[in-house]
Amino acid sequence: MQLTDNTIFITGATSGIGRGLAEAFHKLGNRVIIAGRRKALLEQVTAANPGMKAIELDIADPISIQAAAERLVAENPTLNVLINNAGIMPFDDASGPMDDAQALSIVTTNLLGPIRMTSALIEHLKAQPRAAIVNNTSVLAYTPLANTAVYSASKAALHSYTLSQRFMLRNTSVTVQEIAPPWVNTDLIKKGDDPRAMPLDAFIEQTMAALATDAEEAIVESARPMRDNAGPQEHALVMGFNSYIAENPIPV
Numbered sequence: 001m002q003l004t005d006n007t008i009f010i011t012g013a014t015s016g017i018g019r020g021l022a023e024a025f026h027k028l029g030n031r032v033i034i035a036g037r038r039k040a041l042l043e044q045v046t047a048a049n050p051g052m053k054a055i056e057l058d059i060a061d062p063i064s065i066q067a068a069a070e071r072l073v074a075e076n077p078t079l080n081v082l083i084n085n086a087g088i089m090p091f092d093d094a095s096g097p098m099d100d101a102q103a104l105s106i107v108t109t110n111l112l113g114p115i116r117m118t119s120a121l122i123e124h125l126k127a128q129p130r131a132a133i134v135n136n137t138s139v140l141a142y143t144p145l146a147n148t149a150v151y152s153a154s155k156a157a158l159h160s161y162t163l164s165q166r167f168m169l170r171n172t173s174v175t176v177q178e179i180a181p182p183w184v185n186t187d188l189i190k191k192g193d194d195p196r197a198m199p200l201d202a203f204i205e206q207t208m209a210a211l212a213t214d215a216e217e218a219i220v221e222s223a224r225p226m227r228d229n230a231g232p233q234e235h236a237l238v239m240g241f242n243s244y245i246a247e248n249p250i251p252v
């Protein structure tokens with residue numbers, strides 16, 4: 001995607017990767033609107049970045065999503081980039097009874113959240129001469145971490161949705177890119193400065209460089225082995241399969 005001259009909406013930008021991306025895009029002169037539930041942090045981030053705007057949003061609540069989308073479009077008619085970044089990562093144990101409320105909350109936040117947010121903005125994005133959607137999945141979409149089974153599955157599902165979305169938008173002004181971070185040092189689990197976690201600054205720098213390309217997946221180098229587990233030919237396969245179905249429709 002083009003990294004400059006955009007109006008960008010980033011969910012989950014009160015901390016971590018979302019805040020890092022918001023500040024990187026802000027530094028490049030883009031108009032940036034951040035979102036999250038924690039009002040005090042929204043105020044703190046916008047105060048630290050003059051010109052940046054904020055909207056309160058609970059991505060797990062469809063009414064909140066609809067209200068945010070309406071306000072966004074009304075106040076920012078040039079909005080052309082949506083970064084679906086908000087997410088949660090509770091641990092679980094798939095070998096025993098699941099905590100149903102927790103499982104529902106993970107899927108509602110990590111999968112339905114981006115689906116609903118995009119749905120609320122897609123017609124506006126398609127009306128822009130140049131637009132982009134960026135979905136933040138995880139390397140765990142490709143190589144699940146067994147003690148975050150529902151999280152890993154929610155990210156695999158978001159990856160799958162992203163593939164379909166990219167195909168369906170192929171003849172529009174909207175490009176679709178995916179970020180699949182490795183372990184990055186944020187508050188997602190508990191910021192502990194574990195040496196295995198990638199420093200946030202390095203992650204943001206490498207991700208911005210990757211987003212600047214036309215790559216479907218803006219993946220940092222250290223994430224490659226886990227991502228490639230699913231096979232690097234996946235895009236060609238998905239394009240070929242869906243092109244065939246588009247030319248030979250399934251009778252309904």
Ligand SMILES: NC(=O)c1ccc[n+]([C@@H]2O[C@H](COP(=O)([O-])OP(=O)(O)OC[C@H]3O[C@@H](n4cnc5c(N)ncnc54)[C@H](OP(=O)(O)O)[C@@H]3O)[C@@H](O)[C@H]2O)c1
Pocket residue numbers: 011012013014015016017018035036037038039041057058059060085086087088089109136137138139180181182183184185186187188189
């Ligand atoms: N850090 C990693 O190792 C890693 C690896 C792979 C993928 N990721 C993905 O990167 C994304 C960002 O995570 P992070 O590492 O930056 O963690 P983080 O610092 O905990 O950030 C998570 C963000 O999501 C927002 N959020 C969570 N639930 C929300 C809700 N219901 N409504 C609105 N916003 C919500 C939080 O804002 P509020 O609490 O203010 O609402 C916060 O800004 C997530 O999707 C995560 O799965 C992270």
